[in-house]
Amino acid sequence: MHYPLIHTLLALAMAYHTGVHNIQAAKTVEEIMNALYYNKRDYAYIKENYKRLANAIAKQAHYDNLTTDPEKTAKVMEKAFEKTFKIIDKLLPEVNEENLEVLGRAIHMSTDDPFVVLRNAGIDIEPELEEFRQFLAEISGKKIEAKKPKSPETKKAVEDVKSSSLSQARLEVLSILNGLEFAGFTEDAKRRAIERLSMKVEELLKADPTPENLQALGLYTFALEAIRREKLERLGKL
Template identity: 70%
Template sequence: MAYHTGVHNVQSAKTVEEVMNALYYNKRDYAYIKENYKRLAKAIAKQAHYDNLTTDPEKTAKVMEKAFEKTFKIIDKLLPEVNEENLEVLGRAIHMNTDDPFVVLRNAGIDVEPELEEFRQFLAEISGKRVEERPRFRGVNTADLTLETHKLLGILNGLKFADYSEKAVGRALRELDARVEELMGKKNLELLGLYLGFQRLLERRDFERAEEFLRELS
Protein backbone atom coordinates (compact mmCIF):
# COMPACT_ATOMS: atom_id res chain seq x y z
CA MET A 1 0.00 0.00 0.00
CA ALA A 2 2.86 2.38 0.81
CA TYR A 3 4.38 1.88 -2.64
CA HIS A 4 1.02 2.19 -4.35
CA THR A 5 0.24 5.53 -2.71
CA GLY A 6 3.75 6.82 -3.25
CA VAL A 7 4.29 7.54 0.44
CA HIS A 8 5.73 5.60 3.35
CA ASN A 9 3.83 6.50 6.47
CA VAL A 10 2.04 5.04 9.44
CA GLN A 11 -1.41 5.69 7.95
CA SER A 12 -0.73 3.45 4.94
CA ALA A 13 0.24 0.56 7.18
CA LYS A 14 -2.71 1.22 9.47
CA THR A 15 -5.13 0.92 6.56
CA VAL A 16 -3.96 -2.60 5.80
CA GLU A 17 -3.71 -3.46 9.49
CA GLU A 18 -7.37 -2.59 10.08
CA VAL A 19 -8.49 -5.15 7.51
CA MET A 20 -6.01 -7.82 8.63
CA ASN A 21 -6.93 -7.33 12.29
CA ALA A 22 -10.53 -8.18 11.44
CA LEU A 23 -9.32 -11.49 10.03
CA TYR A 24 -7.38 -12.37 13.16
CA TYR A 25 -10.26 -11.46 15.44
CA ASN A 26 -12.47 -13.80 13.40
CA LYS A 27 -9.82 -16.55 13.53
CA ARG A 28 -9.22 -16.56 9.78
CA ASP A 29 -6.07 -18.40 8.80
CA TYR A 30 -3.71 -18.32 5.83
CA ALA A 31 -5.89 -20.74 3.84
CA TYR A 32 -8.85 -18.38 4.20
CA ILE A 33 -6.77 -15.42 3.03
CA LYS A 34 -5.66 -17.32 -0.08
CA GLU A 35 -9.21 -18.30 -0.92
CA ASN A 36 -10.67 -14.84 -0.37
CA TYR A 37 -7.80 -12.53 -1.31
CA LYS A 38 -9.80 -10.70 -3.99
CA ARG A 39 -12.43 -9.74 -1.44
CA LEU A 40 -9.69 -8.66 0.94
CA ALA A 41 -8.05 -6.59 -1.80
CA LYS A 42 -11.35 -4.76 -2.32
CA ALA A 43 -11.74 -4.24 1.42
CA ILE A 44 -8.25 -2.73 1.68
CA ALA A 45 -8.90 -0.53 -1.36
CA LYS A 46 -12.19 0.66 0.11
CA GLN A 47 -10.52 1.46 3.43
CA ALA A 48 -7.67 3.28 1.66
CA HIS A 49 -10.19 5.42 -0.21
CA TYR A 50 -12.06 6.12 3.03
CA ASP A 51 -8.77 7.17 4.65
CA ASN A 52 -8.11 9.54 1.71
CA LEU A 53 -4.98 7.66 0.64
CA THR A 54 -6.24 6.80 -2.85
CA THR A 55 -8.78 8.16 -5.31
CA ASP A 56 -9.51 5.06 -7.42
CA PRO A 57 -10.64 2.07 -5.28
CA GLU A 58 -11.02 -0.20 -8.31
CA LYS A 59 -7.46 0.39 -9.47
CA THR A 60 -6.12 0.00 -5.94
CA ALA A 61 -7.97 -3.31 -5.56
CA LYS A 62 -6.34 -4.68 -8.72
CA VAL A 63 -2.91 -3.69 -7.44
CA MET A 64 -3.59 -5.34 -4.08
CA GLU A 65 -4.74 -8.53 -5.83
CA LYS A 66 -1.40 -8.76 -7.61
CA ALA A 67 0.42 -8.03 -4.36
CA PHE A 68 -1.42 -10.88 -2.64
CA GLU A 69 -0.70 -13.28 -5.51
CA LYS A 70 3.02 -12.53 -5.53
CA THR A 71 3.22 -12.79 -1.75
CA PHE A 72 1.52 -16.19 -1.83
CA LYS A 73 4.14 -17.45 -4.28
CA ILE A 74 6.93 -16.56 -1.87
CA ILE A 75 5.29 -18.01 1.23
CA ASP A 76 4.14 -21.23 -0.45
CA LYS A 77 7.55 -21.89 -1.92
CA LEU A 78 9.43 -21.11 1.28
CA LEU A 79 7.16 -23.15 3.54
CA PRO A 80 4.60 -25.07 1.44
CA GLU A 81 3.40 -27.16 4.36
CA VAL A 82 4.07 -27.22 8.09
CA ASN A 83 5.62 -30.64 8.64
CA GLU A 84 8.78 -32.07 10.16
CA GLU A 85 10.67 -32.24 6.87
CA ASN A 86 9.97 -28.66 5.81
CA LEU A 87 10.67 -27.25 9.26
CA GLU A 88 13.94 -29.18 9.41
CA VAL A 89 15.05 -27.70 6.07
CA LEU A 90 13.97 -24.21 7.10
CA GLY A 91 15.70 -24.59 10.45
CA ARG A 92 18.99 -25.61 8.83
CA ALA A 93 18.76 -22.80 6.29
CA ILE A 94 18.44 -20.08 8.91
CA HIS A 95 20.71 -21.66 11.51
CA MET A 96 23.49 -19.41 12.81
CA ASN A 97 26.16 -21.86 11.62
CA THR A 98 24.85 -21.93 8.04
CA ASP A 99 27.14 -19.92 5.76
CA ASP A 100 24.83 -19.86 2.73
CA PRO A 101 21.12 -20.54 3.38
CA PHE A 102 20.45 -20.71 -0.35
CA VAL A 103 22.64 -23.78 -0.69
CA VAL A 104 20.51 -25.55 1.91
CA LEU A 105 17.27 -24.43 0.27
CA ARG A 106 18.40 -25.28 -3.25
CA ASN A 107 19.57 -28.72 -2.14
CA ALA A 108 16.05 -29.25 -0.84
CA GLY A 109 14.61 -28.07 -4.16
CA ILE A 110 13.63 -24.61 -2.88
CA ASP A 111 14.65 -21.41 -4.65
CA VAL A 112 12.70 -18.31 -3.62
CA GLU A 113 15.09 -15.72 -5.02
CA PRO A 114 13.21 -15.38 -8.34
CA GLU A 115 9.92 -14.83 -6.50
CA LEU A 116 11.43 -12.27 -4.14
CA GLU A 117 12.99 -10.40 -7.04
CA GLU A 118 9.68 -10.51 -8.92
CA PHE A 119 7.92 -8.98 -5.93
CA ARG A 120 10.56 -6.29 -5.60
CA GLN A 121 10.24 -5.37 -9.28
CA PHE A 122 6.46 -5.30 -8.90
CA LEU A 123 6.78 -2.77 -6.07
CA ALA A 124 9.15 -0.70 -8.16
CA GLU A 125 6.75 -0.79 -11.10
CA ILE A 126 3.71 0.45 -9.19
CA SER A 127 5.73 3.10 -7.40
CA GLY A 128 7.11 4.41 -10.67
CA LYS A 129 10.70 3.78 -9.67
CA ARG A 130 13.19 1.88 -11.78
CA VAL A 131 15.56 -0.38 -9.91
CA GLU A 132 18.63 -2.33 -10.86
CA GLU A 133 18.94 -6.06 -10.37
CA ARG A 134 20.23 -6.75 -6.91
CA PRO A 135 23.00 -9.24 -6.10
CA ARG A 136 22.34 -12.52 -4.35
CA PHE A 137 21.39 -12.39 -0.72
CA ARG A 138 24.07 -12.28 1.92
CA GLY A 139 23.88 -14.27 5.11
CA VAL A 140 22.44 -12.61 8.17
CA ASN A 141 24.69 -11.76 11.08
CA THR A 142 24.54 -14.72 13.49
CA ALA A 143 24.17 -12.35 16.43
CA ASP A 144 21.06 -10.87 14.79
CA LEU A 145 19.55 -14.33 14.28
CA THR A 146 20.23 -15.28 17.89
CA LEU A 147 18.73 -12.01 19.12
CA GLU A 148 15.57 -12.44 17.03
CA THR A 149 15.21 -16.06 18.18
CA HIS A 150 15.39 -14.94 21.81
CA LYS A 151 12.77 -12.27 21.08
CA LEU A 152 10.41 -14.92 19.74
CA LEU A 153 11.08 -17.11 22.76
CA GLY A 154 10.11 -14.11 24.86
CA ILE A 155 6.84 -13.80 22.94
CA LEU A 156 6.18 -17.51 23.45
CA ASN A 157 6.88 -17.24 27.18
CA GLY A 158 4.48 -14.32 27.34
CA LEU A 159 1.79 -16.43 25.69
CA LYS A 160 2.47 -19.23 28.16
CA PHE A 161 2.05 -16.77 31.03
CA ALA A 162 -1.28 -15.69 29.51
CA ASP A 163 -2.37 -19.35 29.29
CA TYR A 164 -2.32 -19.09 25.49
CA SER A 165 -5.50 -17.02 25.44
CA GLU A 166 -6.92 -16.28 22.00
CA LYS A 167 -6.58 -12.56 22.65
CA ALA A 168 -2.89 -12.90 23.45
CA VAL A 169 -2.22 -15.21 20.52
CA GLY A 170 -4.09 -12.88 18.16
CA ARG A 171 -2.04 -9.92 19.32
CA ALA A 172 1.19 -11.90 18.85
CA LEU A 173 0.16 -12.93 15.33
CA ARG A 174 -0.53 -9.33 14.39
CA GLU A 175 2.92 -8.32 15.61
CA LEU A 176 4.50 -11.17 13.67
CA ASP A 177 2.61 -10.22 10.53
CA ALA A 178 3.97 -6.68 10.71
CA ARG A 179 7.50 -7.98 11.24
CA VAL A 180 7.19 -10.39 8.28
CA GLU A 181 6.15 -7.50 6.03
CA GLU A 182 9.17 -5.53 7.20
CA LEU A 183 11.57 -8.42 6.56
CA MET A 184 10.11 -9.02 3.09
CA GLY A 185 10.90 -5.42 2.25
CA LYS A 186 14.47 -5.88 3.45
CA LYS A 187 14.82 -9.22 1.57
CA ASN A 188 16.22 -10.80 4.73
CA LEU A 189 15.58 -14.46 3.96
CA GLU A 190 17.05 -15.96 7.11
CA LEU A 191 15.00 -13.86 9.50
CA LEU A 192 11.98 -14.09 7.20
CA GLY A 193 12.17 -17.87 7.39
CA LEU A 194 12.49 -17.73 11.17
CA TYR A 195 9.41 -15.54 11.55
CA LEU A 196 7.31 -17.41 8.97
CA GLY A 197 8.05 -20.77 10.59
CA PHE A 198 7.16 -19.46 14.04
CA GLN A 199 4.07 -17.68 12.70
CA ARG A 200 2.75 -20.82 11.00
CA LEU A 201 3.11 -22.84 14.20
CA LEU A 202 1.30 -20.19 16.24
CA GLU A 203 -1.52 -20.15 13.69
CA ARG A 204 -1.85 -23.90 14.25
CA ARG A 205 -1.71 -23.32 18.02
CA ASP A 206 1.17 -25.83 18.13
CA PHE A 207 3.02 -24.10 20.95
CA GLU A 208 5.16 -27.10 21.88
CA ARG A 209 6.61 -27.43 18.40
CA ALA A 210 7.06 -23.67 18.21
CA GLU A 211 9.27 -23.81 21.29
CA GLU A 212 11.24 -26.77 19.92
CA PHE A 213 11.73 -24.89 16.65
CA LEU A 214 13.19 -21.88 18.45
CA ARG A 215 15.29 -23.86 20.93
CA GLU A 216 17.07 -25.60 18.07
CA LEU A 217 18.15 -22.21 16.72
CA SER A 218 19.04 -20.48 19.98
Protein backbone atom coordinates in the same frame (compact mmCIF):
# COMPACT_ATOMS: atom_id res chain seq x y z
CA MET B 1 2.44 -20.54 9.01
CA HIS B 2 1.07 -18.81 5.89
CA TYR B 3 -0.28 -15.78 7.73
CA PRO B 4 3.02 -14.06 8.66
CA LEU B 5 4.36 -14.58 5.12
CA ILE B 6 1.25 -13.10 3.52
CA HIS B 7 1.14 -10.23 6.00
CA THR B 8 4.81 -9.37 5.42
CA LEU B 9 4.65 -9.27 1.63
CA LEU B 10 1.31 -7.46 1.43
CA ALA B 11 2.53 -4.86 3.94
CA LEU B 12 5.56 -4.23 1.74
CA ALA B 13 3.33 -3.82 -1.30
CA MET B 14 1.11 -1.38 0.58
CA ALA B 15 4.13 0.63 1.74
CA TYR B 16 5.63 0.92 -1.74
CA HIS B 17 2.28 1.62 -3.37
CA THR B 18 1.30 4.40 -0.96
CA GLY B 19 4.76 5.72 -0.11
CA VAL B 20 3.91 5.29 3.59
CA HIS B 21 6.95 3.40 4.86
CA ASN B 22 6.01 2.97 8.48
CA ILE B 23 4.06 0.63 10.74
CA GLN B 24 0.71 1.95 9.46
CA ALA B 25 1.11 0.06 6.18
CA ALA B 26 1.49 -3.18 8.14
CA LYS B 27 -1.41 -2.33 10.47
CA THR B 28 -3.78 -1.69 7.53
CA VAL B 29 -3.07 -5.15 6.14
CA GLU B 30 -3.23 -6.60 9.65
CA GLU B 31 -6.85 -5.46 10.07
CA ILE B 32 -7.94 -7.81 7.27
CA MET B 33 -5.51 -10.60 8.20
CA ASN B 34 -6.81 -10.60 11.78
CA ALA B 35 -10.40 -10.92 10.57
CA LEU B 36 -9.38 -13.94 8.48
CA TYR B 37 -7.42 -15.47 11.35
CA TYR B 38 -10.18 -15.16 13.91
CA ASN B 39 -12.66 -16.64 11.43
CA LYS B 40 -10.24 -19.55 10.92
CA ARG B 41 -9.86 -19.02 7.17
CA ASP B 42 -7.15 -21.22 5.72
CA TYR B 43 -4.69 -20.61 2.88
CA ALA B 44 -6.99 -22.25 0.33
CA TYR B 45 -9.75 -19.79 1.25
CA ILE B 46 -7.38 -16.83 0.88
CA LYS B 47 -6.25 -17.99 -2.57
CA GLU B 48 -9.82 -18.51 -3.70
CA ASN B 49 -11.03 -15.13 -2.44
CA TYR B 50 -7.95 -12.95 -2.91
CA LYS B 51 -9.65 -10.42 -5.22
CA ARG B 52 -12.36 -9.77 -2.66
CA LEU B 53 -9.70 -9.54 0.05
CA ALA B 54 -7.66 -7.11 -2.07
CA ASN B 55 -10.73 -4.92 -2.31
CA ALA B 56 -11.24 -5.11 1.47
CA ILE B 57 -7.62 -4.11 2.10
CA ALA B 58 -7.99 -1.21 -0.36
CA LYS B 59 -11.07 0.04 1.48
CA GLN B 60 -9.24 -0.23 4.79
CA ALA B 61 -6.32 1.72 3.31
CA HIS B 62 -8.73 4.43 2.19
CA TYR B 63 -10.28 4.49 5.67
CA ASP B 64 -6.78 4.79 7.19
CA ASN B 65 -6.02 7.71 4.83
CA LEU B 66 -3.24 5.81 3.07
CA THR B 67 -4.81 6.16 -0.37
CA THR B 68 -7.37 8.32 -2.16
CA ASP B 69 -8.01 5.81 -4.94
CA PRO B 70 -9.20 2.49 -3.44
CA GLU B 71 -9.95 1.04 -6.89
CA LYS B 72 -6.32 1.48 -7.97
CA THR B 73 -5.10 0.15 -4.64
CA ALA B 74 -7.31 -2.93 -5.02
CA LYS B 75 -5.67 -3.72 -8.39
CA VAL B 76 -2.22 -3.35 -6.88
CA MET B 77 -3.09 -5.61 -3.97
CA GLU B 78 -4.52 -8.22 -6.34
CA LYS B 79 -1.13 -8.40 -8.05
CA ALA B 80 0.58 -8.45 -4.65
CA PHE B 81 -1.53 -11.46 -3.64
CA GLU B 82 -0.70 -13.26 -6.89
CA LYS B 83 3.05 -12.73 -6.50
CA THR B 84 2.85 -13.63 -2.82
CA PHE B 85 1.18 -16.93 -3.67
CA LYS B 86 4.02 -17.75 -6.10
CA ILE B 87 6.57 -17.29 -3.31
CA ILE B 88 4.61 -19.23 -0.71
CA ASP B 89 3.73 -22.09 -3.04
CA LYS B 90 7.42 -22.53 -3.82
CA LEU B 91 8.57 -22.02 -0.24
CA LEU B 92 5.84 -24.02 1.49
CA PRO B 93 4.04 -26.27 -1.02
CA GLU B 94 2.36 -28.02 1.89
CA VAL B 95 2.49 -27.65 5.66
CA ASN B 96 4.08 -30.81 6.98
CA GLU B 97 6.77 -31.68 9.48
CA GLU B 98 9.47 -32.02 6.82
CA ASN B 99 8.85 -28.61 5.23
CA LEU B 100 8.62 -26.86 8.60
CA GLU B 101 11.89 -28.51 9.61
CA VAL B 102 13.57 -27.16 6.46
CA LEU B 103 12.23 -23.67 7.15
CA GLY B 104 13.40 -23.94 10.74
CA ARG B 105 16.93 -24.80 9.61
CA ALA B 106 16.88 -22.02 7.01
CA ILE B 107 16.20 -19.31 9.59
CA HIS B 108 18.22 -20.81 12.44
CA MET B 109 20.76 -18.40 13.95
CA SER B 110 23.65 -20.73 13.01
CA THR B 111 22.69 -20.70 9.30
CA ASP B 112 24.87 -18.30 7.31
CA ASP B 113 22.94 -18.52 4.05
CA PRO B 114 19.29 -19.67 4.27
CA PHE B 115 19.01 -19.88 0.49
CA VAL B 116 21.62 -22.65 0.42
CA VAL B 117 19.54 -24.67 2.90
CA LEU B 118 16.40 -24.11 0.82
CA ARG B 119 18.11 -24.97 -2.48
CA ASN B 120 19.57 -28.15 -0.98
CA ALA B 121 16.00 -29.12 -0.10
CA GLY B 122 14.91 -28.45 -3.69
CA ILE B 123 13.44 -25.01 -2.95
CA ASP B 124 14.72 -22.01 -4.90
CA ILE B 125 12.65 -18.89 -4.25
CA GLU B 126 15.21 -16.31 -5.37
CA PRO B 127 13.57 -15.85 -8.81
CA GLU B 128 10.17 -15.26 -7.20
CA LEU B 129 11.66 -12.85 -4.66
CA GLU B 130 13.39 -10.92 -7.44
CA GLU B 131 10.08 -10.75 -9.32
CA PHE B 132 8.43 -9.37 -6.18
CA ARG B 133 11.24 -6.86 -5.78
CA GLN B 134 10.69 -5.64 -9.36
CA PHE B 135 6.96 -5.40 -8.65
CA LEU B 136 7.65 -3.16 -5.65
CA ALA B 137 9.79 -0.96 -7.84
CA GLU B 138 7.05 -0.68 -10.46
CA ILE B 139 4.31 0.32 -8.03
CA SER B 140 6.58 2.89 -6.40
CA GLY B 141 7.49 4.41 -9.76
CA LYS B 142 11.13 3.36 -9.62
CA LYS B 143 13.04 1.05 -11.91
CA ILE B 144 15.38 -1.53 -10.47
CA GLU B 145 18.16 -2.78 -12.69
CA ALA B 146 18.47 -6.52 -13.12
CA LYS B 147 21.16 -8.06 -10.95
CA LYS B 148 24.53 -8.41 -12.64
CA PRO B 149 26.87 -11.36 -12.05
CA LYS B 150 29.31 -10.63 -9.25
CA SER B 151 33.02 -11.39 -9.16
CA PRO B 152 34.06 -14.04 -6.62
CA GLU B 153 35.51 -11.32 -4.36
CA THR B 154 32.37 -9.19 -4.50
CA LYS B 155 30.13 -12.23 -4.01
CA LYS B 156 32.04 -13.23 -0.86
CA ALA B 157 31.84 -9.70 0.55
CA VAL B 158 28.08 -9.57 -0.08
CA GLU B 159 27.58 -12.99 1.51
CA ASP B 160 29.48 -11.82 4.59
CA VAL B 161 27.10 -8.86 4.93
CA LYS B 162 24.09 -11.12 4.39
CA SER B 163 25.25 -13.42 7.16
CA SER B 164 25.70 -10.53 9.55
CA SER B 165 22.28 -9.02 8.75
CA LEU B 166 20.40 -12.29 9.04
CA SER B 167 22.17 -13.27 12.24
CA GLN B 168 21.24 -9.90 13.73
CA ALA B 169 17.55 -10.45 12.96
CA ARG B 170 17.57 -13.96 14.42
CA LEU B 171 19.41 -12.87 17.54
CA GLU B 172 17.03 -9.92 17.99
CA VAL B 173 13.96 -12.19 17.95
CA LEU B 174 15.62 -14.72 20.25
CA SER B 175 16.64 -11.92 22.60
CA ILE B 176 13.07 -10.61 22.75
CA LEU B 177 11.66 -14.10 23.39
CA ASN B 178 14.21 -14.77 26.13
CA GLY B 179 13.45 -11.38 27.69
CA LEU B 180 9.74 -12.17 27.72
CA GLU B 181 10.36 -15.51 29.38
CA PHE B 182 12.67 -13.93 31.97
CA ALA B 183 10.02 -11.29 32.76
CA GLY B 184 7.37 -13.97 33.19
CA PHE B 185 5.38 -12.87 30.11
CA THR B 186 3.86 -9.93 31.94
CA GLU B 187 1.64 -7.50 30.07
CA ASP B 188 4.27 -4.78 30.41
CA ALA B 189 6.96 -7.06 29.00
CA LYS B 190 4.73 -8.02 26.06
CA ARG B 191 3.94 -4.34 25.40
CA ARG B 192 7.66 -3.47 25.31
CA ALA B 193 8.38 -6.45 23.05
CA ILE B 194 5.64 -5.37 20.63
CA GLU B 195 7.01 -1.82 20.56
CA ARG B 196 10.52 -3.09 19.86
CA LEU B 197 9.38 -5.41 17.07
CA SER B 198 7.14 -2.74 15.56
CA MET B 199 10.15 -0.45 15.34
CA LYS B 200 12.12 -3.14 13.51
CA VAL B 201 9.23 -3.72 11.09
CA GLU B 202 9.03 0.01 10.41
CA GLU B 203 12.79 0.19 9.73
CA LEU B 204 12.65 -2.68 7.24
CA LEU B 205 9.61 -1.27 5.47
CA LYS B 206 11.85 1.69 4.61
CA ALA B 207 14.80 -0.47 3.56
CA ASP B 208 15.67 -1.86 0.13
CA PRO B 209 13.48 -4.97 -0.44
CA THR B 210 16.33 -7.45 -0.82
CA PRO B 211 15.69 -11.16 -0.18
CA GLU B 212 17.62 -10.84 3.10
CA ASN B 213 15.53 -7.88 4.27
CA LEU B 214 12.35 -9.70 3.28
CA GLN B 215 13.37 -12.66 5.39
CA ALA B 216 14.26 -10.47 8.36
CA LEU B 217 10.93 -8.65 7.99
CA GLY B 218 9.14 -12.00 7.97
CA LEU B 219 10.87 -13.03 11.20
CA TYR B 220 9.95 -9.80 12.97
CA THR B 221 6.36 -9.94 11.70
CA PHE B 222 5.96 -13.57 12.78
CA ALA B 223 7.26 -12.72 16.24
CA LEU B 224 5.03 -9.64 16.45
CA GLU B 225 1.88 -11.58 15.59
CA ALA B 226 2.82 -14.52 17.83
CA ILE B 227 3.18 -12.19 20.83
CA ARG B 228 -0.01 -10.26 20.06
CA ARG B 229 -1.99 -13.47 19.74
CA GLU B 230 -0.18 -15.11 22.66
CA LYS B 231 1.02 -17.99 20.47
CA LEU B 232 4.43 -17.97 22.12
CA GLU B 233 4.86 -21.72 21.91
CA ARG B 234 4.83 -21.48 18.09
CA LEU B 235 7.41 -18.71 18.19
CA GLY B 236 9.56 -20.75 20.53
CA LYS B 237 9.44 -23.79 18.21
CA LEU B 238 10.32 -21.67 15.18
